[in-house]
Amino acid sequence: MMRRFTKPVFLLLMLCITALCVQAQSVVISGAVIDKLSKAPVPGAGITIKGKTVGTTTNQSGKYAFSTAEKAPFTIVISFLGYTSIEKLISGNTANLNVELEQEGILGQEVVISASRTPEKILESPVSIERMGHSAIKEQAAPSFYDALNNMKGVEVSTQSLTFKSINTRGFNSNGNTRFNQFVDGMDNQAPGLNFAVGNIVGINDLDVDNVELLPGASSALYGAGGINGTMLMTSKSPFDYQGPSFQFKTGINHVNDNNTGVQPYNQLDVRLAKAWNNKFAVKGTFSFLQAQDWQADNFSNFDRAARKGKDGNRNSDPNYDGINVYGDEVSQNMRNVAQSVLNAGTSGFVQGALGLIAPPTAAQIDAFKSNPAGLNALNGFLRTNATMRPFYAGLNTPGLLPDQNVSRTGYEESSLVDYKTQSLKASGSANYRFSKTVEAIAQVYWGSGTSVYTGSDRYSLRNFSIGQYKLELKGQDFFLRGYTTQERSGDSYIASILGSYINETSKKSTDWFPQYVGNYIGAKSQGATDAAAYAAARAAADQGRFVPGSKAFGLAKEQILNTTIAGTDFKKGIYGAKFNDKTNLYHYEGMYNFSNLFNNVVEFQLGASYRLYQLRSNGTIFNDLVDEINIKEYGSFAQLGKKFFEDKLKLTVSGRYDKSTNFDGRFTPRVTGVYTVAKNNNIRVSYQTGYRNPTTQNQYIDLSVGGGSQRLIGGIPEILNKYSLFANQAYTDVSYRAFLAAAAAGNPDPTLLKSYSFDAKGVRPESVQAFEVGYKGLLGPKFLIDAYAYYNIYKNFITAVDVYQRNTDGSGFTKFGVPVNAAGKVTSYGAALGIDYLLANYNLSGNISYNNIGDIPDNYINDFNTPKIRYNLGIAKRELIKNVGFNVNYRWQGKFYWNSSFASGDVPAFASLDAQVNLKIPSVNSMIKIGGSNVLNKYNFTSYGNPAVGAIYYVAYAFNP
Template identity: 35%
Template sequence: MKHIFNKITGVLFLSFTLVSFASFAQTTVSGTVKDENGEGLVGINVIVKGTVTGAATNLDGKFTFTTNTAPPFKVQVSGVGYETQIIDVSNSSQNLDITLKEEISVTMQVVVTASRVEESILQSPVSIEKMDILDIKNTPADNFYDGLANMKGVDLVPSGMLIKMVNARGFGGPYQTRFVQRFDGMDMQTPSLSIPFGNIAGIHDIDVESVEIQPGAASALYGPNAFNGVMNMTSKNPFFYEGLTVQMKQGFNNVNTTTVDEEATPYSEIALRYGKKLSDKFAVKVNFSYLRARDWAANDQRLLSLNNDRLFAVSSSNETPINGNAINTYGDEAAIGQVGGVNIHRTGYKESELTDYNVQNIRADATLYYRITDKIEASYMVKYADGNGVLSGGNRYSYRPQFVINKLELKGSNFFLRAYNMDQRMGSGSYDLSTAATSLQNQSKDNTTWLTDYTTAYNSNGGNHALARAAADKGRLTMSSPEFETIRNKIPAEGGGAFIEEGRITHVEGQYDFTSLFNDVVGVTVGASYRRFQVESNGTIFDDRGDKGPVSYYDIGGYIQVTKSFLDEKLKVVASGRYDKSEFFDGLITPRASLVFSPTKQHNFRASYQTGFKNPIFQEQSIFFPIVPGALVLAGGRQGFQDAAHTGTRFDINTFSATGEPITVPFVQPEEVTSIEFGYKGMLTPALFVDASYNRNTYTNFIGLDLSRGVLASDGVIYAFYENLPGTFSTQGATFGTNYTFGKGFTASANYTWTTLVDELPVGFAPSFNTPEHKVNLSFGNRKLTDKLGFNLAWRWQSEFDFLFNLSGQTITGKIGTFNTFDAQLTYKVRQGFTAKIGGSNIFNQYYTQALGAAAIGGMYYITFTFDQFGR
């Protein structure tokens, strides 16, 4: 793998050196950018159109840079919150004196995600949501990532404080593989779990330039797994964002909770960013952030019982049981016998008895930028990140990933070529809570001995179950026992609960925009990508222990997009198509077509036909994981159970039948979606913006897991497998959003999201829809209430919905109740470049969950101090 990446990076370096350019007489561009009051504006970007050359204004609003472009040419002057201007430069001695008008409407926003080329957000051919620098500064949430929950059409489902899943248009939950999350063009998924893991290895608020989310199918441009949507996070370029930024945050959470020992637990974070333009050619950027906190806890002790559909239904009682199968207690799942006519479950371990909930997150990166020519920029980044939390999957896991990322990129005004390598390994102490609980129990007493002690005590104490349980639990090991350290560090084959993920993703991607070759009459964009995944788990996730070797696969793909305008630019037609081929599956073509009709620039109607697909992820292809050791194994379905060379499981098919007869399991295939969307986006008045859309989605070969369809082997072990749902089914949804700008800087916004199943899924098939039908967000604020003071308020509500998922070998069904949260923040400008922000998320501390078995989220209260060297 390293040889492959070295060859790729070598090709890129060779590309840099082969770029030839003449030495033109340089032109110096300088001037001042002011607001309408004549005050100099800091941080305004001035860029030569069609190049990467430019500079940002300093504290006095002044700028200067040199370019090899000979006059006449145009420069673009832009800044978040101000109208963009295009200025003509006619000679090399021209001094520019520019006045920008403040503009807080969305009409001036430019997006890239929808078409992979720049376009007005009003004329985007599909739904698109954007968060810019001002939105990030003004969000009342603790950080920009939590603020995503206020976007229309977007679901944010937290497993805890650090591990969160973004999703759109249904089939949500705390383990999400159908939504692609990208950071500066890199797909931020774990190599083997195939999930975007929140923002653990992502980007801190102080380095975010923008966040764009396209809900819905996006495979036509982004390839496999951009099934429910794609999110692009873009960082700040030091050529335009120079200086030192330091942010310190202190807060507390876990108020009025009985799950942790303290009444309230502290939360602290420090972040630093330094960007420096060393010359017109070189720039450097360094980021570091460190967070410590007490995680949100999962402590749902409601009992589970089998219903008529053979699902484990959640009881309505919130009382902590002394005997039974509770959601967030592990090791108590099955009855081990009867005493006094009662089914007896062994005493399990609450989640808080298996993990300490202390979390931390470290992120550090350094990037070097070099402008080869006025139109070509090269960069190299190295990044390290680690963090921890409790992850919801087939079980609940104490998850401690570490990442090292290397990225090399060549970027021009009309192309990019990037290669990156993401290496991941588990930090010390990643383990399965269910397996750890069972191991603790077995090392205390085996089930037979425990039940004998229980029965003896029950009979000798007049049939008292409480005294019987206390007697049987004597000698019970706990998290503080020496044995626990061994259990969480040993793999299941050695009697422990640890799991290992040594994985890497190598990705090469390029794109070229040929529009200029067609004299801007028609837009033509072409791109291609190659990815290779490789994972070693030492038998803890896949059957790859010893000389069986790592499991791996690759996929390749390419796309073309054509854009053409008609009727004096009033009608824009966009058509694109992509071909993808994964190593073990047939190639797929995913087309997309859209129309945007703009009778005026302020009113835009759109219609689109989109397709998407998701290849079976690593686990759905090749997993071999004992969900319940010795009883239930989850096996991949890439080539069924017959082709050991492709499954990676290396076992004999004849063991799957008590009579010795082979059993055929269907090969799992890629799932596909076809989506239609209609929408309007525009300004009904100069102060009122409206965005409305409707979508309908039809799914084929949807991949899921039905634990009731396992195969019973002769050794008594049940093997469950991933499979495709027969036939098709549909979902539909709609969104409505509006922003209104009052006088004196006051703004209000509201959005509504409706998402629902048209056809019901078979009982027991998971993952299910797991999405609220109705969601509402409201906000009101003024970022400049006075010269020093700003505020923002946000309210969020969602309706009750059914939730279905697999946990500890059980398919669990229950309801997620309706809830609402209220967030608020107040920002005070202490002086130029130094601000204080005090606020809270869910300030009324109404604990809620968005997934069964996941953490309950309460109030988070914080104060943040931010210093920016250039006063932005």
């Protein structure tokens, strides 16, 4: 019989015996974890052997099972963030070990990383920090986690459109804020060519957000250039820790009681998939699509762009009306100057014919001709009697007939020019491999495309705009190495004001329109018409043939201009373009090592370095890169040393960073912080921080026609200033130029009124801030958390802009330039904030109030603090109001303030907004239904002048495995 055992059978038998032996030596544990109150499963709960890292996590149904070679008896710990941990003694194989976890308050116990680039409790942070975890995100009273940032202490939001918002803290807010850094999984979220952080146009899917950490104030010592007013880090969920499928569909309405559009649908789908194998390899993918009708900017207030302030009147009462959200009416001329230009052209033609010249006469030849009485009489006779010249001659030579008045072309409302059909398509994915428990490699991609509206120096329609971010990273417990690239593609994006102006030019050139206007005005006045009637008649005559929105001619002109790039514009050939052609790229490489473990954590010591390359590729539609490619290189390194003293009650940290950019001198930014524990869970913090930002890529290299072609924005570095000879052929200040025009129009030209503007030989330089802060954060009992701070900031070399007028070398007039420069002197700001969280019978009561103000400013500084002095938030929430039903309500108020920007300036009225949601959890299918709304009282408001007023969004959302 023994001979019948073949070798394979013998081996199989031995394997079975071995497996049985192993099984006999292992302890197998299984069961489920549920919420004590709702009885819902708790996915992602950790089950570990006490004192060891061996264990597992619950699946989507809250179930778990694992085996261990640990010798019984031993203790396992069942834990999950937001719940009280439970310990169970294991004496052997255990099945159906079901555990009920009870929710607890976790005030002040969250762990943050961004404040010191090392894990620490938020209570022990050396600087102010705000945090939003995934549990709070899931039940936020806002359409998205990005909208919920508004409820954080001291956070300001400027809303340019439905999907584009700018985040800021501590003053100097702006559209497309360049003083606030945003990072997604360690990647800078800015569009490198358009210079703004793209917010969540291209970012984390709501289902994939693990946490958001926000640092108000300067943070350059740890995060480099930028972040002069704050830094926000958004972190996605690991595919190892959050597995399985998730999806959410949200449907709702907006534009309720909106006369512009009427009620419109709002729909969004989010999907996330993640899977891990053997805790070694994991992948995830996300998809999000949003479709809605955007808010329409309809501020038609009259605006004086030269003085950057509002003025009285509308299109019917002011011949020089320039509506804020009306485009094409930026093109303006003085009536007397127009008349004089017509007479000058007639004079040139008459003299050329009288002298028999082949080419037009020179100024000297014309002066010589006029010096002869016979010639002058003949010329005046021609100008006085010629049918074309006669009205203009009479207008300039008849007292009171032709006023010293600027008139503007008839513009188009933004709704006729901008694409309001908002879409946002986002996708992301990662592949993660763990070499060990602490070392992980990650390949990650974020890509997004969409249509939105952004406010800069103009209103920009971002149509089919896309950005891709691609990253490779190796990280461990004490280090990371990271490289990523941001690839920006402008798609079919364009400038609204240029589009409006060029549609006007296509229908009738301004060189024809203005003479027609002035000539008809003079004719009407000569026949006894009132000023108002003459202006109306002049505009009606000049606007004959104007393309009307909705007409075939308007549509054809619009389409042609949108398909032509800005660089393709050729005025002589009648070719006009408003489209960007931007393919700018950013490449970034950085690494950091934390040496603390090598020193047995007696001291904390970190070193890091980074290298960044901007490749500006706009084909001449944004930058001065039509002929030559532009590359900007930035280098940086930092070090941080921290140590605890006096039985760990005092922690001092010193940080410093050195950065160098291609066009600017190297810069050192230090930081010193101290945290003192006055009692358990009660800490006082003091910090001195410095921050700086380089002039943006546009501040350095922009070369762009804006304002309907009435102005040219150029970079402030010497290379661009020399291109337009602004050192050799000095331009004149805006104030003196307007005084000169007024005198010339009155018939008293006085060149001595023109005052030169001298640009700094080094051009525009980086701006910097010194920030002083003192704060307190503590638990007054286990259910009452208080956080307070006060700050004082000193800014130097604040980057602002000037408008100057340069005399053209051919004598044809002046060219207007907008140039970034540094404000002389120092600008100061100060403020304070207080936040309170209180847990009362499982209700979470919260509130915060912040105060921000600007202090000393130089006389020549344009105040763009752009921040309400006081704003506050009040919130109440309960995860379980009744079984499986929770709610969250947040009330927000901010005071009136003045908004100043290169696009528009004016008062932003005080307003209040109420966000609310109620949710029903369905444990049997691991789902949640949420009914909610933002600004539920539908009180339309705007956060920055010239941007659209925003009303309510009401929605219903169904989420599986949120």
